[in-house]
Amino acid sequence: MARLPHEPLQYHMYSGPPSNVANLPPQQKHIGHFFISDTLRHELTEKNFARLNYTSTDPSIPNEVNQYHSLMPLEDTDRGTRGAIGYVTVVYKAQSSRDGLIYALRRIEGFRLMNEDAMSVVETWRKIQHPNIASLYEAFTTTVFDDNSLVLVYDYYPLAVTMRDFYFGQSGMAPSGAVGPVQHNQSIPEATLWSYVIQLASALSTVHAMGLAFRTITLEHILMIDKHRLSLDRAGILDLVTYDMPGNVTQFQREDLSCIGRILIILACGNLHALTHTKEALAFIQRTYSASFKQVIMYLLGRLGPGRNVEDLLRIVGPRIFDELNAQQRQNDLLQAELSRELENARLVRLLTKFGFINERPEFNREADWSETGDRYLIKLFRDFVFHQVDEHGRPVVDMAHVLTCLNKLDAGVSERVMLTSRDEQSCLIVSYRDIKQCIENAFHELQQ
Amino acid sequence: MARLPHEPLQYHMYSGPPSNVANLPPQQKHIGHFFISDTLRHELTEKNFARLNYTSTDPSIPNEVNQYHSLMPLEDTDRGTRGAIGYVTVVYKAQSSRDGLIYALRRIEGFRLMNEDAMSVVETWRKIQHPNIASLYEAFTTTVFDDNSLVLVYDYYPLAVTMRDFYFGQSGMAPSGAVGPVQHNQSIPEATLWSYVIQLASALSTVHAMGLAFRTITLEHILMIDKHRLSLDRAGILDLVTYDMPGNVTQFQREDLSCIGRILIILACGNLHALTHTKEALAFIQRTYSASFKQVIMYLLGRLGPGRNVEDLLRIVGPRIFDELNAQQRQNDLLQAELSRELENARLVRLLTKFGFINERPEFNREADWSETGDRYLIKLFRDFVFHQVDEHGRPVVDMAHVLTCLNKLDAGVSERVMLTSRDEQSCLIVSYRDIKQCIENAFHELQQ
Structure with missing residues (x-):
């Protein structure tokens, strides 16, 4: 199955999807991480829209903060609460004038940085680049919000919602009495929960290996950035705010694992208040999910012994991690197949545009x-x-196939000949696609001068 | 970061790459599984070409075999050797007339199926769908090759080469004396070898869980289907050929693991004959690679105890599996970012084609x-x-931005108005993009009737 010699590359060749993608059974195409192909374009367009959308008219928002402009506050259920760090934070979407990219700016209101050395924390966290962590790019203090604010710059994920909003709505008003979801069919499938465990463990593995810890992880800290794809938000924020109160990193890392255990209980029970009835919650989980899923929760909570680390966690997860790996590989195959189909269109747009510029130009x-x-x-x-x-x-x-074939042959400049007839049918010319390609290039070049 | 209400979707919005993709450091963009973005299109086009290429003129190849036509032999270093199954096999690329997809047909020459029950093996292997295994779709006997042949139908991967060809060329004539690559900088990076271990372990995990085994895996059985992406070929072939000689599955599964251990030694030493000097080979590996890499080889070969299974292997691999997972997720992000850019072009091609059909039509x-x-x-x-x-x-x-903006607004049918002037500049019309869109749809509809 070796590479065949062929020169030049025949760019007018199209082909269908590969059999390993086309033959996936429908349930494998839909479960887990898969986009439904029909909706992929819509999703990507929605994301582009979210990235570009700028409708803020709030006069209290400054036009610019350092290199960032077009600030727009993002919805945030934390708004107005002090949260784990003891300060109110607000998130803005903003565009950097340095690289033109969109970032998420998390502003800590009314925070006065007492020790400039604290910024060294940012240098450490900046080094972490992980697909399940929103990267921290920089932090700075500013007074443009008419207070002392500390601003942390993270990756912006269009259409991302926090795990809390995703599963419990923006009101978060799930019934507080009952443990377990109101309707049984609302339970999150166990495969999805394992996927979350693995993604979070992967993120913690990188952070802990750097001698760092998130120190607190709640449903509000986890962004759902794609179907079942997670990203941990607010990296390093606690280290920065409590710089003058260092603690025991091993203890903090264990706390990270405990946090994940608590999140799993809430998700498995489908109830924000499940932790106030831990015993009933664990009984519900035992009835609803597998024994090894309950075991991973017990391990994370430290009920199987106080010492805990990500490597041990991996042992409990076991071969389930292959499911995650396979789902990712299959999504790659799917995306590559989609891209193969869309591949040639950019070329055709450029070519048709040249026709537009040249033909019937008045003078x-x-x-x-x-x-x-x-x-x-x-x-x-x-x-x-x-x-x-x-x-x-x-x-x-009106035959699209004829049009596409002609245009592709033209773009490839093949030596095949074609007979062109004048409109009065009195004369005809036989020319190759290569000649016509040259004519178009000459004419377009002339226009551009 | 919630979804914003907006109706209709503004399809004329474009946007740049997300910061988590644009800010990847160059070394992370290139290592491991990453395409270099510039070459992605070229690679995909080459694959399309390989999928469609049909240049066979060999008169000994039949026009059709069952539902498969356009048979073209694929290069194969095994050609003419009897291999592990004791029969000569040939691989053809062919198109199915049932679904139009391209498959790889592996033909076992001169094989007479004595027991029809053997076909039940195919039913079992058919159930296995794994991103690192070439799926087996069907098997049939045929006499169209002027002999008794058994044909097995697998996934076809364009431009795939066997691991042997990839690392040792088609001659396989690496120097047989020295252990270790001729030049030290030819060594395969350890991260790549770990990635291979994980992909193969993932494939074996699925196969072994079904109570099956490959029974033999050599460098010729492993296809390199993408940069560092593997697929195990010839699934089930030994089970089919030796149907009347059943063996101990646990033993076969252990043999699978031993095979991977031997492959790792050959790859790590960069020498096809490394196994004839195992002691020197292991000493070389100890000098060149990490202790845990040597340990995984010892485990696979059964030197750490005879009992071996994929779950234990996973324990030795440990957190390295997260690297594989992260690389896959990053590639997904990259492909999705590429697809976002190409997304709008299909629309524009359709729109420009409509202009072509309508404008300056002679009558x-x-x-x-x-x-x-x-x-x-x-x-x-x-x-x-x-x-x-x-x-x-x-x-x-000659302003591409002007053209794209106009066309996108037109396709979206926005209510914005535009002033159109007649060529003699004597009259002008003010119309909305929405009106023009309607005109185009009417005119095109008229043409299609």
Whole structure:
């Protein structure tokens, strides 16, 4: 199955999906991490929209903060609460004028940085780049919000919601009495919960190996950035705010694992208040999920012994991690197959645009018939050949396959010849696609001068 | 960071790459599984070409085998050798007339199936769908090759090469004396070898859990289907050929693990004959790679005790599996970012094609001026507005951004208005993009009738 010698590459070749993608059974296409192919474009467009959307008219928001402009507050259920760090925080989407990219700015209100050395924390966290962690890029203090604010700059994920909003709505008003979801079919599938365990363990593995810890992780700290894909938000924020109160890192790392255990209980029970009835919650989990899932929770909570670390956690997860790996690989195959199909269109847009610039141009260089003479006449006849053919009854041939084949051959500049007929049918010319390609390049070059 | 209400979706919005992709350091973009973005299109086109390529003129190859046509032999270093199964096999690329997809047909020459029950093996292997295993779809006997042949139908991977060809060339003529690669910098990086261990372990995990085994895995059985992405070929072939000689599955599964251990030694030493000097080979590995890498080889070979299984292997691999998972997730992010960019072009191609069909059509329905009157006149003026603008010196405005913005607004049918001027500059019309969109749809509909 070796590479075949062929030169030049035949860019007019199209092909269907590979059998390993086309033959996936429907349930494998839909479960886990898979996009439904029909909705992929819609999802990506929605994301582009979210990234560009800028509708803020709040006069209290400054026009610029350092290099960041177009600030727009993002919805945030934490708004107004002091949270784990003891300060109110607000998140803005903003564009950097340095690289043009969109970032999420988390502002800590009314925070006065007492010790400039604390910024060294940012340097350490900056080094962490992990697909399940929103990277911290920089931090700075500012007074443009009419107070002393500390701003931390993170990755922005369009359409991301916190895990709390995703599962419990923005009100978070799940019934507080009962443990377990109101309707049984609302339970989160165990495979999804294992996927979360693995993604979070992967993130913690990197952070803990650097001698760092998140120190607190709640449902509000976890962003759902894609179907079942997580990203841990607010990296390093506690280290920065409590710089003058260092603690025991091993203890903090264990606390990270405990936090994940608590999150799993809440998710498995589908109830924000499940932790106030831990015994009933664990009984519910035992009835609903597998023994090894309950075991991983017990381990995370330290009920199987106080010493805990990510490597041991991996042992409990076991071969389930392969499911996660396979789902990711399959999604890669799917995305690559989608990309293969869309691949050629950018070329065709450029080519059709050149036709647009050249054909029927009213005048050029004071020549009224520029677009009808010389090379351009050939281009016009070719355009007629591609788009204006009629069948034996004089009906238009509206055949997308004919158009695409012609355009692809033209773009590839193949040596195949084509017969072009003048509109009065009195003369005809036989030219190769390569010649026509050259004509178009000459004419377009002339226009650009 | 919640979803914003907006209706209809603004399809003319474009946006740049997300910060978590754009800010990846260059070394993270290139290592491991990453495509270099510039070459992605080239790679995908090459794959499309390989999938479609059909140049076989060998008269000994039949036109059709069951539902498969366009057979083309694939290069195969095994050609002519009897291999592990004791029969000569040949691989063909072929297209199925049932689903139009391309498959790889492995033909076992001169094989007479004595026991029809053996086909039940295929039913069992068919159930296995794994991203690192070439799926087996069906098997059948045939006489169209002028002998008794057994044909097994697998996934076809364009441009795939066997691991042997990939690392040792088609001659396989590495120097047989020295252990270790001729030049030290030819060593395969340890991270790559760990990635192979994990992918193969993942495949074996699924196969062994089904109570099956490959029974033999050599460098020829492993296909390199993408940069560092593996797929195990020839699933079930030994079970089918030796159906009447059943053996101990646990023993076969251990043999699978031993095979991987031997493959790792060959790869780590960069020498096909490393196994004939195992002691020196292991000493070389000890000098060149980490202790845990040597340990995994010892485990696979059964030197740490005879009992071996994939779950234990996972324990030795440990947190390295997260590297694999992260690389896959990052590749997903990268592919999704690429797809986001290409997304809008398919739409634009369709739109520009409609312009082509409508504008300057010589006649329609016996009306010579169809394309210059009614709705079509508006479309023509809009086309001039998009493509034929001139600056104050009469020079053509060749501005791709202007073209794309106009076309995207048109496709979205926004209510924004635009002033169109007749060519004689005597009249002008103010119309919305929405109106023009409607005109184009009417005119195109008329053509299609």
